[in-house]
Every structure is written in structure tokens, then in C-alpha cells.
Amino acid sequence: MTWPGDTWPGDPFDLPREAALLAAANRTTLASDRRLAGVVAPGSAEELRAVLRAAVRDGLALHPVSTGRNWGYGSRRPHRNGAILVSLAALDAIEDYDEVTGTVVVGPGVTFAALAAFLASRGGRFQPPRTGSSPGSSVVGNIAERGIGKDLYEDMAGHLVGLAVMTADGGLHEVGPMRGPILPPAGPDLRGLFVQGNLGIVLRARIRLALTPPVRQVVAAALPSHGALAAFVEASRAALQIGDPWLRVEIVNAARAVAQDEESPGAPWLAYATVWGKGPEDLALRARTAANLLGRCGTGLEVCAPDDGPPAAPSTTGLHSAYHGKPFAMPDDPDPDRDRCGVLWVTANLRHHGGEVAGITEAFETIMSAHGFAPALSLRAIDGRSLRLVAGLFGDRDRPGDDARATACAEALHALMARNGIPVGRRTSAQEVGQDLDQNPGDARLARALKRALDPDEILAPGRGIPAGPPLPGLPLTFGGPPDDPVLDDLARQMAADLDGLVAGLPEGLARDARAALAAYAGKHPTFFGLYYRPTWSFLARVALPGPAARHRPRLRRLHALTLFLHLWDDHLADGQLAPTLGRIHLRSCAWSAMEDEAAALSRAAGLPDAPWRDAAAAYLEAVGAPPEPADLDAALALARREAALCTIAPGLHAALAGEDAAALARIIEDFAVAWRIVDDLQDIGRDAAAGRRSTVRLALTGAAAGAWDAAGVGDPRALAALAARLGPAVPGLVARAQAALDAARAVAQAHGWRDLAADLAASRVVIPDVAAPDPALR
Template sequence: MNQHASTCPRPTARDDVRRKLEDALRGCTQSGRLVGADEAAARMQDTCVHTREGRPLVLAIRDSEEIAHALAHARAAGATVHPVSSGRNWGYGTARPGRGVADLILDLSQMNRILSFDDDLGIVRVEPGVTQGQLAAFLARKGARFMVPTTGAGPDCSLMGNALERGYGMTPISDHFQAVLGLAAITAEGRPYRSALQQGDAPGPYRWGVGPYLDGIFSQSGGAVVTEMVLQLKPRPERVEMFVFWLSRDSGLGETVEAMRALCTRSGLEIGGINLMNAARIEAMAGASATRGCPWVGTGVVFGRRRVVRAGRGVIRQALRGKVRALRFVNEDTLRLARRATGLRPLARLIPAALHDMVSSVGAAHEVLSGHPNAFALQLAYAGSDRPFPKAGIGADPAQDGCGLLWYAPIVPMRGDAARTYVDFVTRTCATHGFVPPITFSTLSSSAFDSTVPLLFPRDAENSERAMSCLRALIAQGRALGFEPYRFHADLMDEATSAAPDHWWLAERVRAALDPDRVISPGRYAPPTDVFGLNADFIEGRSQ
């Protein structure tokens, strides 16, 4: 037997479809640029090694017309496509399509225009490739005092991609999809869509139109390619003050959670959010000294006029009194003083120890909370890797740099007993798989936390399999306790759709009407097989 023939993979029906599509795209000058094989392979790197790697084509797109032409070619070839914005969805699959099912990746990162900006209302209209850093530079050039909706993923990540994934931060509109006033999209059949109140040249200032609200069907979904998004920005307040507190004992977790809820709901302060992080999370981001030997460290942010924020310190002190070992307040003035003093030995002893030890980390965190994106939190992704974090985070890319990262991100009720149950279950489950969990609770509403647990590991096949097994166990056991994830890795769409059958039945009915041939992202937030009798066996056939 010919050895070469026995070791090379046999062509499949999907290979034939891709060849047909590739020929059509190369013969068309209006449908974008097909990137080379090496660039395409780099684009598909993830923060986890996968046993089944797809071989999709990658098409660099510059405008909506190219999207429409590319979709027409895909329909004609019987192909599937998956759009990505910046493709930096690290820990959730990066640029991978749902369950790896796609013949063509539409790379929208070159669609990076800021189409309009109302400097009175703070309304900005952007394309998919516009990043946090790009918007920050744009606002700075204009002298516009509005805040960028920042995240821990850093300045090179797409605003639109994060909003469509329902990401969040700690600037005043913490739930980033809540800031979406409208959008434009192209359906799989090539038909344009625009939100009800975004029909004119000037973006509308209100998200709800007349009749059914439809923009939500493009969030965590497929069926269309979103080409524009209108976002409401919040004005930069006179004062952004961060507060940091340390818990001396783990048993104080429950009462501290209750105090956090009271601050968010009854204090009368404009609190962007509060994070409560265990020692493992703090050490991964800022080093062991930042914990001051405490099991939990909290950070929060207050926005407002100087005198209001100053008065709010008393409210925060009262809420946390008797529950924390130490409490510090950080603003532009204290940071300026600390930065000056750290270089002057005679004054160094006058700076509080926590600020002196963490001036760089606290300063970077304060920048993000103030709506200035930076890569400070991204160094967490490098904690399980031998690769050092790039200086100042410049050029940091965990997928390209060989980092191992998977996220577990469930919703946890903001109650002390729920937090205690959650921490115990996560710690126990992670230990079974050889992980020490870096846990964060982030206030997402007046009643709910989003908790994020990054699984950090050397990126190889064995450790990737161990991490994925741990993630599946966390999802299953967490669900049994009532902790449902709000977001899933691209390869875990079977887990995402395994609960709430009534919800997914209707979602699939809507999707089938919008994209009857399952052209756009067929495996993304959709059941792995056609369990509801719509286009039977379609998705399974596409994965061959």
C-alpha cells in the first residue's frame, strides 16, 4: 500500500464545497481578499488545542458590498460562513466558529471606520473592526469628554464584538449590549436590516422602536452579519474614584457580599461596579504582595462630582465597617502623588503601603475604570504560560503567544449564601482536575454577579483536554446548583443549548426564518442537531 495515500486525510464533501467557493472568490474582485494559508492558520489560533481543527478559508472584508458578494458566492456553493470582528474572543474560542463548523471566515477587522459621532449626545456609530483603543484615540483628538466602554481584554478588541457577545465592564453602562441603540446587518439572503429608529442619516437616540424589538436576535446568534452599531457613550464625570478593600478571613465572604449589594442598591451613589477577587486571581494579575496576605480583595468605582464622591466615602466606610481589614480610596490626585513619591526615598514611607506596593497596578486599573483602555488585565491570560507578558501589553495576543485559557462565566445571585455555595463547588471541582481557580465576582445588576473563572494552563493537547474536561464539569455541576453561564466557548455549543428547550425551540424557529439554509454561523448558539425538526440533519452534514 502507498504510505502517502494511507496517511493523508481523504477529501470530504466539505473540501469540495470549499474548493468551489475558493474558485468563485478568486474570480471575483468585489468580494474581499482571500488571505494566504499561513495567515489563515494564524487567524484560527485559539487559547486551547482542539482535537478537530477545521480548515476554513479566510476572507478579508473592507465594506458591506463585499459582504453581500461573499454571501452570494457562499449560497451558490452551498457553503457556510462565520463573521469575526477583531477575532480576539480569547478564552471563548478566539475566531473559531461554533463547534468549528464553517467553510469561510469573514474577517471584518478592516471595516474599522467611525461613521458618525454626536458630541452633544455622546452617540457614536461604528463598524465591526473599531476597537476600544481606536475609539479612545478618536475621542481624545476631538477633546470629547466621553468614556470608552472598556473591558479587561484590552485596547485592541472590537467594541461591536464585545457588545454582541453581551460583554460587560465597570464603566457606567456596565452591560455593553444595553448601550446599543441600534444596528445594521446583512442577512444570509443578502437583504439589509436596519433598526427601526436608525433609518435616517443621523443615529437615533433611543433603542426601542415600534413593534417587536429585533436587534436582540443578532446577539449571541447567527443568521446575519452585523455591519454597523450605534452606541451610547457616557460622559466622563468630574471625579472617578476607585476603592480597594481587603478581607482578612474567608468566612467573611457572605457578609461582604451582602454589603456589596447594599452599596449597589441603597447607597444613592453612582457605582459603576464592584469586583471581589480571591487571592489566586489577584496574584495572577498583580503579584502576591497585592493580596496583603488576605483571601479576598475587592475593587469598586464611584462616578460623580468631586464633593458627591468625597461624601460617598463615608457611605462606603460604613457599609464595609467590621467586614474588611483595610479600605483605600484612589483617584487622580492620590495616584499623581504616589507616582511622584515612589521615586523619592524620603517620601516613600509617607505613602500607604498598599499604594506604594501596587501603584502601577492600581494606576492601570483606575485607567480602565475611567474609560481609558489598556492591557493591564490581559496579563492574567499569560499566568499559565512560559511566555512573558509583553512590556506594557504592547502587541499582546494570548492566542498567538501560546497561552492556555478557557473561561467559565456563570451568573450568581448576589446573596452571601449563594456566593459561599458557588466558591466551595468551584474550588472542589477545579481541584479534581488539577486547577486552583482564580475567582472574581463582578456586579452585573442590582441582584446578580457575573463570576469569571479563568482556567490557565500550558497550551498543549494534554492540558487543553484537562482544561476542557474541567470546564464541562463546572458547567454541569454549576447548573445543578442554579449557576447558569451567560457565555460559552465556541466548541461548547452543545452545552449552551442543552438546557431551556422552550427557549431554544423558539430561537431555532426565528433562526430558520432568517437563515433557512443555515449559511451564517450554523453552529453558533444553536443545537448540535436539528432537534426541533427544522432542516433535519443539516448541521451535522455541514460538519463532515
């Protein structure tokens, strides 16, 4: 796996060495103010899972692509600024070719060229898909964008049989049949959720291949006017609605033909019908039907000779139009991003209705010409019911003004479509999705509910396909940290070594997985225990163990390291942030029994019964395993105390062995846990509200603010914005409550003469950063 620098997980913005890679990834053929902040290229599902975990931990958005050649729609640029590109090009396996069903399973890195070579090597029974774009682009990427195929592959997504997708929680799901019969089995069909959506990352797709027909013939005619265009669209409807898969219709205007370096048709429009057949008679019949259709509406009918050659292999021919606006010809290795070609597509879904098609194409031509573009248009008939209109804005990004012209023209075309209720077929990544789903509140609510359930942290391509919830960032509160202290740094290292000792006892494969997960959690911290605020463990160094009790120090440290680890591990296994693999569950069991052994041994050494630590462990298990729904804020904070009970076992024993007040040291840990819960919930307001969690913030809200939180939780797209405006009064109250818990802890430490611990707690005051534009909710 290539990390952005060698620092992520941890710090994806530390990228100086990767600047060139990042600059290349950010190249695109259109103006966009969305930029990538980093690039990762996972080489396996496991590596992808680690990327997802790091993204959740760091609150970063991911932008998955297959080969990233989405030229004219934003290339690799994300919908959300600052996202990390996840390139899946390395996953390029071709598997499970099945001649009976005519299907094959491809990874996202499988290009059109690679699949064509594979199918040729298997005898060419099935025709490879191809598009007008690069042979080096991805079959999966094209399907994920609902791309347009050539020849017998028109609607690429229509060839999707099944998918293997990874959701944001790292779960791998097979959606639709990945083997065996290709009919979806009984139950709902979820495949469409992952096409132009942002609910998962596609790791494999099973696609239905088109049989290679023995013979083919092309019939063409010029359409001299918009009237002739309308007549041809009308005339072709019935033939296409019959559902003959061996008939395809494409119409291009003169500007599109010229952009493609083809001869000008000498008429405004040129219509092609391609027919295939089992043999000469079959073909002749179809060709006659096509010729009749075109002859009735067009002029200069041309019936090409039947062609029994192999299907056209994917080639770069279709990319000529990308270079139409450049002062140089298309090179042998075309790359419109590198060559700063201006390409921006506007795609509209139309009814197969002559008058509507003629009207909208005429309006497109007017708008494009007014913006200084040759109005390059093509129409792709699908099934006699729908047509795709694709408008190409071709320019030169090195020519001043071209970018702005293209953006303005695309906006004008989209505005025209919105006025006329014409849906967008494919969006660029230069803008986040929003408006069109918003026009249909039912769709928006359902889509948002799915997004919330599958990607509550909104890490997957936010703004693509399903609109992101209105941003309600968490409040940037934190605890102040005690000044650097080598004693505490050393202690954290020793605790990490204690934990590693446990991991080292696992079988090698499980140990590797556990180490990777712990390292991902540690992120930018030097050790895993850097994740925990210091007052939760600094007592190990701050509260003296006099005389012979000092020999228990390593066991106390190990016990506390285990309880802190279990606290986090259990929490994330329970809420799904950590995929519950057998290895992770096994590690948890080992940690739990090691914790019990240490607690029992230390209790014996302190001359105490086992009951107190066993009660604390039971209280913890109950609070975490079967938490009651807190009725109010006090109940929620009492629950936070019980959840911290496990982490009070070592402090209690430490104090007892030191001849100090066990309950007092345990109380300090609990108070800190209360403050931490509040701060954590304030940091996560947006996420929790969108997920409908009854966090301490929700419990502190009343009236309209509480109503807005609840509405956001059931997917009302406007509720988060309303909540942001109403949060104000609750926040200072919660901050004060967190600070009061810290003050109480400090008072206990002072009363018992634990001066250094009191100093740690004093330094941990709740910090409200001095932000340039202070959030009114904080003041």
C-alpha cells in the same frame, strides 16, 4: 476583498497559497477540534453580500468575527468545523458622533484604542469603553459577545442603541435607532436577537457613551473568608439596586490577583468599590458609603486618594493573566494565540445572593484545584440583582497535558453549573450550543423558528447562540455527465458570450453588479452555463439544422441562453436567494424582452404563429409567479414541467426549423426538468424539511415520516432526527421516478434518431455515489 486563494466563490478548499494565513486564523488558546476552512475579509456591505451568496450556493458555513480576539472563548475558531472565517476588521469607520445623545456609530473594525483616540480628539467629554483584553480588540465584537467592560461600562451589550445587520439573504436591516433619539421607536425591540446570536452579521453599531465624571475614588478591603464574601455581597445589594451608575463593585480572589501580576492581597478575596462624583463633596459622600460597606465586612480597609485624572485609556495591562502559565513574561505586543498561551474562561450568571455566591465560588475553587489550576476567580456586580462569575483557567499550550486538563476542568465546572441550574454567561466556540436551550423547549422552538426564517440554509455561525437543527444532510445524488466534449464546451462559452452581450448593454454600475452575480453563480464552472446539466442545452449542437436553417443557429442559441438564464434568475429573485435590486430587476426585464424579440423573429422564420411560444411563456410565468400548492407528487411534477415551459421555446423552434417534431424536443427538456426537480429535492432534504417546504420528498412521504417532516417544519428540534430514521422507503421510489423520466426522454431522442442527444441523456443517469458508510435511506 481577500478570498481564500483566488478561487472562492468556487473552491474554498484550494488553499495551499493561503496556508499560513489559515494556520494563523486557526490559532487559539484552548483545545478545539473545530477548524476554519478558509478566510475572507470583505471590505464593504456589497462584498459581504457576495460572500453570503457564495456560502448559500456552496452550502458552506460562515463564522463572522470583528477583530477575532475572542481569547479564552475560542479566538477565531468556529462552532462548526469547516466554516469560513469572515473577518470584518476592514470595516473600521467611526461615524455620527452625537454629543446630544452621547452616542457614536462604529464599524466592527473599530478597536477600543481607536474609539478612545477619537473621543479624546473630541474633547474627552465621554469616556471610552475599555475591557481587560486588548486595546486592539473590537468594540462591536465585544458587544456581540455580551462582553464585560471596565469602569462605567459593565454590561457592554447594555450600551447598544442600534445595529445595522446583514441577514443571510443579503438584506441589510437597521435594528433600533441608528440616528436621532435613542429610545427604541414604537414596536418590538429586536436588538437582543443579534447579541450572542447567529441571525445576522453586524455591520455597524450605535453605542451609548458614558459621560466622563470629573472625579473618581477607589476603596478596597480584604475579605478573609467565604463568610465575609457572602456578607459583602448581601450588604452591597441595596446600594447597587438603587441603580447608582457611579458605583461599581468588583471582587477578585487571591489567585486572580496573582495571575494578573498584582500583589497577593494576603486574604482569600479582595473587594473594590469604585465611585465617581461631580465634585469633591459628591465624591466624598459616595466614598463614605463604599467605605462603610466594605469596612463592615472586610479587613484592611484602604481608601485611595481621589483621582481627577483622565479616564484610563485602553491598555494591555489586563492581558498579564493570559501569560500566567507561560515560562516567559508578557511581551510588549501580547498575542495569546501566537504565543500559545492556555486561556479558557468559564462564565456563570449568578443571583446577587451572598450564600449562593459563596457556595458556588467555593465549589469552583475545589474543582479548579483538583484539576491542578490556581482557582483564579472574579466577580462582577451588575445591578444588585445579578453577578457575573468569571473563572480563568491559565496554562501553557506547549506543556503536554495542559489542554486536556483545561478541557476536563471546564467540563466539570459546566456540569456543576448544570446540576445547580446556573446559566452559562458566555460560551466558547469549542462546542456547539445545544443543551441549555434544549432545557427550555419553548425557547428552542422560537429560536429555531427565527433561525429557519432568517437563515434557512444555516450558513451563519451554525451552533452559536441558537442551536443548529440536527444535521440531516441532503442525499449526495447527482446526474452523471457526458464525457468531455469540446463542441459542447465551445457552445457553453458562446451562450455565456450571448448573455454577456445583454449585460454589456446595461449602464456600467448595473453591468458590474450583474457580472459579479453571474460569476458567483458560475463558481467553479468555467461559464455560467456550466450550472445547467448538458441535456438541457446540448440539443443546440446535437440536433442538426440542415441547409438554410443553419443560419438561425446563433439566434436559437441566444434565445435558449436567455430562457435558461431567466429560469434561474426568476427563481432566485422570487425565493430571496438573490436580493431584488433595481439593477437585477432591470436585467431581467431586458432579458425578457430580448427573449420575446428572438422568439418572435424565429417563429416568423419557421413560418409559425406566435401563440405556441407565448403560451409557453405564460404557462411558465403562472407556474413560477403564482404556483398552486401541489396536492400530491404527481401535481408537483406536473408543476415542474410547467416551470420548464420557458426553456422549451427554443427547442420547439429549433425542431420546427430543422423540420423535426417540435413537441418531441420540448418533451425531452420537460422530462429532464422532472428528473432534475426530484434530484434537487433529494439533495436538499435537510434544508427543505427544516424550512417546512412541501418538496417532492415531502409529497412522497406518508404516515410517521410525513408527520416528522411537518414537525421539523414548525421547529420541533427532535423531528429531523426522527425523519432521518424514517426516510428510507420513499427515497428509492423517488430515485426510480427520476430515472424513469430520464429514460423516457432518452426513448424520445432515440425514436427521432437524435443519437447524440440520446447518448447525453444515457450518460446522465442518476448517480448514487459509492460512499464509505452508505446512508440506509439510499439502499
